Amino acid sequence: MSAEKVCVVGSGPAGATAAYFLWQAGFDVTVLDGGLGPEPEVAADIADWHESQNDENLVRAVGARAANSSLKKPDLAEKLFLGSGFVYRDTDRVLLETVEGADIRTSLALGGLSNVWGAAALPVASRDTVGWPVTQNDLAPYYERLGEIVDISGEQDGLSAAFGGNVSTPAFPLGQQGGALLKSLADYHDALAKRGITFGRARVAVGNKYSYQSEGCVSCGHCMIGCPHRAIFNAAFVIESLQGRDRFTYRRGCVVGRVAEEQQSVRVLGRGLADDAPFDETFDRVFVAAGTVSTTAIIARSVPGRGTPIQLRDSQLFVFPLMRFRGIQNPAIEKTNRLAQAFIEIDDPSVCDRLVHLQAYGYNDVFMEAVKAKLGPVKTIAPFAINLLARHVMILQGFLHSDYSGTVELSLTRSGKIQLTGNPNEQARKIARQTQKQVMRSRRGFGGMPVPGQMLVPPPGASRHLGASLPMRASPSGHETDTLGRPAGLSRVHAVDASVLPSIPASTITYSAMANAARIVDQAARLSDSAI
Ligand SMILES: Cc1cc2nc3c(=O)[nH]c(=O)nc-3n(C[C@H](O)[C@H](O)[C@H](O)COP(=O)(O)OP(=O)(O)OC[C@H]3O[C@@H](n4cnc5c(N)ncnc54)[C@H](O)[C@@H]3O)c2cc1C
Ligand code: SF4
Numbered sequence: 001m002s003a004e005k006v007c008v009v010g011s012g013p014a015g016a017t018a019a020y021f022l023w024q025a026g027f028d029v030t031v032l033d034g035g036l037g038p039e040p041e042v043a044a045d046i047a048d049w050h051e052s053q054n055d056e057n058l059v060r061a062v063g064a065r066a067a068n069s070s071l072k073k074p075d076l077a078e079k080l081f082l083g084s085g086f087v088y089r090d091t092d093r094v095l096l097e098t099v100e101g102a103d104i105r106t107s108l109a110l111g112g113l114s115n116v117w118g119a120a121a122l123p124v125a126s127r128d129t130v131g132w133p134v135t136q137n138d139l140a141p142y143y144e145r146l147g148e149i150v151d152i153s154g155e156q157d158g159l160s161a162a163f164g165g166n167v168s169t170p171a172f173p174l175g176q177q178g179g180a181l182l183k184s185l186a187d188y189h190d191a192l193a194k195r196g197i198t199f200g201r202a203r204v205a206v207g208n209k210y211s212y213q214s215e216g217c218v219s220c221g222h223c224m225i226g227c228p229h230r231a232i233f234n235a236a237f238v239i240e241s242l243q244g245r246d247r248f249t250y251r252r253g254c255v256v257g258r259v260a261e262e263q264q265s266v267r268v269l270g271r272g273l274a275d276d277a278p279f280d281e282t283f284d285r286v287f288v289a290a291g292t293v294s295t296t297a298i299i300a301r302s303v304p305g306r307g308t309p310i311q312l313r314d315s316q317l318f319v320f321p322l323m324r325f326r327g328i329q330n331p332a333i334e335k336t337n338r339l340a341q342a343f344i345e346i347d348d349p350s351v352c353d354r355l356v357h358l359q360a361y362g363y364n365d366v367f368m369e370a371v372k373a374k375l376g377p378v379k380t381i382a383p384f385a386i387n388l389l390a391r392h393v394m395i396l397q398g399f400l401h402s403d404y405s406g407t408v409e410l411s412l413t414r415s416g417k418i419q420l421t422g423n424p425n426e427q428a429r430k431i432a433r434q435t436q437k438q439v440m441r442s443r444r445g446f447g448g449m450p451v452p453g454q455m456l457v458p459p460p461g462a463s464r465h466l467g468a469s470l471p472m473r474a475s476p477s478g479h480e481t482d483t484l485g486r487p488a489g490l491s492r493v494h495a496v497d498a499s500v501l502p503s504i505p506a507s508t509i510t511y512s513a514m515a516n517a518a519r520i521v522d523q524a525a526r527l528s529d530s531a532i
Contacts (some may be wrong), residue, residue, distance in 0.1 A: 007286045094108065108255070114235040202342055212231075259493050322451075405504070
């Protein structure tokens with residue numbers, strides 16, 4: 001019997017996961033994708049860096065490219081890949097009509113937003129899957145199987161009991177600030193535990209699997225501008241690893257508009273990204289992984305009669321500086337990995353009755369540029385102050401559960417384009433302040449205290465952890481889906497990205513969306529006539 005023909009829409013972390021495990025299960029897999037990639041100069045700069053090992057040249061080239069980009073603000077909202085904005089290109093033209101009161105990024109790139117992500121990857125805690133039709137236990141074997149495509153760096157430590165021990169590769173060396181913070185937290189372990197605070201090494205998707213000469217992280221310190229060494233996981237690497245194999249087809253330049261289920265098949269309809277030419281292809285089964293915004297729109301256009309608006313749920317981001325009592329020497333010249341150094345979980349009902357997740361960052365160029373931009377003209381007269389700040393300051397990036405976060409309403413124009421409107425959650429700001437106070441109360445353990453008055457609570461979407469728009473339910477109705485991500489009324493169409501998570505845990509989103517995608521394709525394979 002010939003292999004069943006399945007389609008995966010999208011090549012971000014969820015799509016690449018679905019494609020890989022479907023291919024492993026013996027299906028004939030076609031990925032239809034926006035497929036944008038970096039300009040040839042980016043590859044040339046990387047090659048030059050490997051050849052010359054000259055960091056200054058790389059940073060100069062990246063800076064020049066970023067300066068010419070329309071997305072050049074030095075803040076996290078617009079993180080570029082080695083100075084290139086290809087990750088976000090064409091999304092305004094093709095997908096989005098308007099965005100109001102929200103901070104949203106979508107992507108039409110090969111690898112999607114994983115080209116620029118922060119790689120923080122913690123499984124969902126079992127207490128955050130209460131009420132889900134799919135529990136942490138159901139996901140556990142799939143976190144394990146993800147080890148075939150993604151390395152997770154970290155250690156077995158205080159986080160392992162609550163989140164599982166999915167650490168597949170040794171942790172990279174910490175920066176001075178990260179090491180000092182973890183040490184002071186460990187010194188006050190018992191006192192912090194009484195306040196519901198647990199902590200450990202950050203779990204980040206960094207390793208040698210796809211890295212240049214399999215070296216893994218080489219501590220070059222360029223993490224925030226884009227890893228030139230391929231040590232930070234990018235879903236594009238999974239797609240590249242499948243290209244050229246039998247039963248695998250990757251088609252870039254496709255913008256899927258909707259799907260139409262027929263008796264034994266599904267039609268996938270869309271237009272070319274470059275030429276707007278219509279396409280209409282038929283598959284046995286379709287897995288939609290176009291990122292929460294795009295997937296929700298594709299499903300909304302495909303299920304007649306249910307209409308929009310549809311609510312996307314956010315995991316509220318908040319950011320504040322931690323002024324450490326003891327400074328370190330010259331953080332700017334330190335060449336260590338600059339991704340999240342430590343994860344700190346707060347489980348204290350006086351702060352929030354859901355877990356609050358904090359990621360601690362040491363000195364990094366992107367944060368410092370943002371601080372300098374905020375200081376404005378003062379920065380030119382205060383290099384000493386900036387240097388002092390860099391030696392003492394760490395950044396705590398907090399995330400809340402979607403129960404206490406804003407939402408983004410998605411509706412479609414008559415032509416099918418997407419309109420997004422943010423609705424902040426007033427409780428979020430209060431919980432962010434409670435968290436800051438908890439850190440203040442625990443200042444000995446943190447070895448420092450929050451800087452008074454400094455707290456950033458951006459609009460919904462800024463966390464980039466959006467989902468739960470088509471939530472899986474045991475008995476789905478409306479825009480809900482079953483435990484295989486199928487909207488009510490469809491049996492061969494599965495949504496497989498964060499849009500189907502029943503809620504968004506604070507503890508990062510992508511890793512759990514990938515585990516759930518692996519689970520759905522595994523179980524859907526058993527429904528298929530010709531699964532091998
Ligand atoms: C700066 C930044 C930092 C982040 N840091 C973290 C982090 O540390 N930890 C974490 O968990 N998450 C993080 N995220 C979020 C993370 O990147 C996303 O959750 C993740 O990439 C979503 O994966 P996805 O596969 O669902 O979709 P995406 O990555 O959005 O990919 C979408 C894919 O679908 C394709 N596509 C879109 N629309 C269509 C269409 N109509 N037709 C065909 N193809 C289409 C695109 O080409 C792309 O391949 C971050 C995001 C950003 C921007
Ligand atoms: S330090 Fe960062 S940029 Fe450099 S190899 Fe390691 S992960 Fe990549």
